[in-house]
Amino acid sequence: MRFFSTLSLLASLAxxxxxxxxxxxxxxxxxxxxASIGSNSTGWKTYGPNATEISYKGRWDSKHISWWAAPGIKFGFTGDQVAISFxxxxxxxxxxxxxxxxxxxxxTNVTANSTHQFVSRSTPGLNATLPSQLPLSFELRVTNWAYGVQLSAVHIASSANLIKIPNHSKTIEFIGDSLTSGMYATYEAFSSFGYNIGAGFGNVEFSVTAYPGICLHDANCWGNPRGQTYQWHQTSDTSWRASQIYGESPEKWDFRKHPAADIVLINLGTNDNNTANSVSNxxxxxxxxxxxxDVHExxxxxxIILMSLWNGFYATGNLRAERSLQRRDLGGILQHNDIAPQWHPTDVGHIKxxxxxxxxxxxxxGWEFGATGPEVQHETLYWNDESGY
Incomplete structure (x- = not known):
């Protein structure tokens, strides 16, 4: 979809x-x-960002900086406290x-050089009467596609322990642009169909290597200096903050150190197809x-699932979303109110x-669903308690 570079830093303000x-x-x-928590702070035990008990989701670099869309961390812990320094x-x-x-x-909103406590004895769902060694899990995700965090330390109660949570056996990677990364959705990457597919299964590992405005072809498109044929091999994305940290020498992504994807879904070409970017057929x-x-190598x-280009709505018909390798026609899935005024899916469109x-x-x-509850997106808990109107 068309990406307005002037909005790249403004449209996603927290x-x-x-x-x-x-x-x-x-x-x-x-x-x-x-307040900041030091390594010797009373009542706390501190783990560095390289602790083996911390599982990184999506792409993070050697400085423990997150990149691309909806990256996160997950770990198990005992005790009744979790805080993170950024x-x-x-x-x-x-x-x-x-x-x-x-x-x-x-x-919650976080910022540089700060510490945030996410779990305390007053946290809903944490029963303070349970044995202190009962393991719990903690997850954190960046909701955006252009912003990110740098993990500095994880803090838990002084008598507690961090626990490694094993990865799921299946992995899926989404490679795309603004559509896959959730641009203009209410919670952006966290509302995207890329995130919703991965999280919806509930029993797979997933990453969303997508960024608004990026082309498939290695060209400057809507302010993205390189296309995915190049950038997919790098750890960082094409954001302004990446250029400030790494300039023109980003870290290579070492695929060998991470689980191989069992399924790769590619949705690229909408920006190549825009005449403003001058990419030939x-x-x-x-x-x-x-x-x-390259992906197969x-x-x-x-x-590999290829999702074809998107069209808009016109008076004569519906938007068509086709997938191939087998070119399966999915016309009729998305209706008019599933596309927002900025030509990107609404939250409901992403869910569909x-x-x-x-x-x-x-x-x-043959992938079976492993979610423990009904398929529902975050922040969609709406109800009516009126018996009549």
Whole structure:
């Protein structure tokens, strides 16, 4: 989709107003900031960012800085306290989602050189009467695609322990642009169909290597200096903050140190197809063929799903979303109100796409759903308690 470079740093401000059906959505992000916690602070035990008990989700570099869309961490712990310190490369006011042992997600804003306490004895769902050694799980995700955090330290109660949570046996990677990364969705990457597919299965590892405005072909598109044929091999994305930290020499992503993807879903080409970016049909086709070969070289056993280009709505019909390798026609899935005014899916549009892709993967590749509850997106707990009108 068209990406306005002037909005790249403004459209995703953590304090931005969220609209829902044209009305302002009331949000109450918790204030979790606390005083700094040193390694010798009373009542706390501190782990460095390289602790083996911490599982990093998505792409993080050697400085423990997060990149791309909806990256996160997960670990188990005992005790009744969790706090995290964030380093100097954390984006100002970035909105993160966090949860305790698979419960509802909570949201808070964090910033550079700060410490935030996410779990305490008053945290809902944490029963202080339970044995102190009962292990719980903690997850944190960056909701954005342009911002990120730098993990500096994890703190838990002094008598507690951090616990490694084993990865799931299956892995899926999403490679895309603004559509996959959730641009203009209410919680951006955290509302995207990429995130919703991965999280919806509940029993897979996933990463969303997507960034708004990026082309498949290695060209400057909407302010992105390189295309995915190059950038997918790098740890960082094409954001302004990446250029400030690494310039033109980003860290290579070492695929060998991470689980190979079993399924790769690619949704690229909308920006190549825009006349403003001057990518020819020949360059696009050649780059796509090379890119699929590159993915197969990195992941020899992976199944690849290609999602074709998107169209808008017109008076004569519906948006068509086609997937191939087998060019399965999914016309009619998305309706008019599933596309927002900025030509990107609404939250419900992302959920629809995710639902159908999940069913396709289940039928085609035999992946069964492992979520413990009904398929529902975060922040969609709405109800009516009126008996009549």
């Amino acid at each position: 304090a931005a107003t969220i609209l829902e059906n044209g009305q302002v959505r009331k949000v109450n992000f918790l204030d979790t900031k606390v 380093g100097q490369y954390t984006s100002p006011g970035v909105l993160v989602a966090y949860r305790l042992s698979g419960q509802d997600w909570q949201f 020949t360059d696009y086709l050649n780059s796509y063929m090379k890119f699929v070969a 990195v992941y020899p056993k992976a199944q 796409i995710a639902s159908h892709v999940m069913q396709y993967i289940r039928i085609k590749f």
